[in-house]
Amino acid sequence: MLYYREHFLHISDTGFIEIPRYMQTYLPHHLRVVIGQLRVSSHQLEIERGRSRGVPREERWCPLCQTEVESEEHFVISCPAYLDLRAQFQIEESFQLCMTMGDQRRLGRFLTAAYERRERSLQHIHQPRVSTQQTITQFFQRVELHQRGPSIGLTLHQAAAQRARRRPRMGGYRRPRLYHEDVSRIRIAYDHMMEHRRTTTPWVVFLQEALRPPPMYHILHPPPPITCR
Structure with a gap:
């Protein structure tokens, strides 16, 4: 400035x-x-x-x-x-x-x-960069200058050992597929509407039933509290 x-x-x-x-x-x-x-x-x-x-x-x-x-x-x-x-x-x-x-x-x-x-x-x-053209053996070998340093790469046994040390996943848990369920409900309602389009029941009712949120939605997303003035 x-x-x-x-x-x-x-x-x-x-x-x-x-x-x-x-x-x-x-x-x-x-x-x-x-x-x-x-x-x-x-x-x-x-x-x-x-x-x-x-x-x-x-x-x-x-x-x-x-x-x-x-x-x-x-x-x-x-x-x-x-x-x-x-x-x-x-x-x-x-x-x-x-x-x-x-x-x-x-x-x-x-x-x-x-x-x-x-x-x-x-x-x-500046100093030139190290050439990237190297064999697989050179990639996995250890750097030895004055002392034994860390390995440049990761062997298959080391990768398997790291995976074994990870925290296991929760058993029986699957991601919810609410999106696919919503799509299927909309398709069912649309087919039902096309079959009964000549009846007196409006097609909006079928879409409202199809787009109704699942039962767990109100538990996970409770409505805001009502404040009295």
Whole structure:
């Protein structure tokens, strides 16, 4: 909120908050979202990720250049990893001028391309993932580094032992099938109505009898108490 107030909150001479430039022009949805996320600090830059992890602000370095804190201004203006993208999209040298530039579509495209490059670069920096191509024997074997660790998988004997330790189900219990009983009662009433449709008895009576709730319904769902005024 402090960063937004210092950089993005503009008050007009009449005392009203000015509408941001990207809200005054037509933009595709993904470009409008990427600009809005940068303005309200809803992004994955290290200035926000470090805050959630409790890292001091001065130690939230940029993972690509390692020269400054990876803030919004550093990401858009200063980081050398996006120098060619700034020249390609003609980004202003000032952060205020960049966020209020006339062509907000160009700004959104630059942010999208910069985020994609940042994600690709971080994938190369981080350690590669363990390959998932392994045999069944490798999947069930134990991890042995310095000591005997837990098994990666679960054998059939271990699964059977876990099932045996579970609490047994209640004997003779079955789920009620009220829905199927209601459908059958409606069908019986409809057939009965079609057979006696020429009689004086209205067909509504048959449907009311069919839709009558079962005897246990009033016990499980008692009516609300009547209060005397």
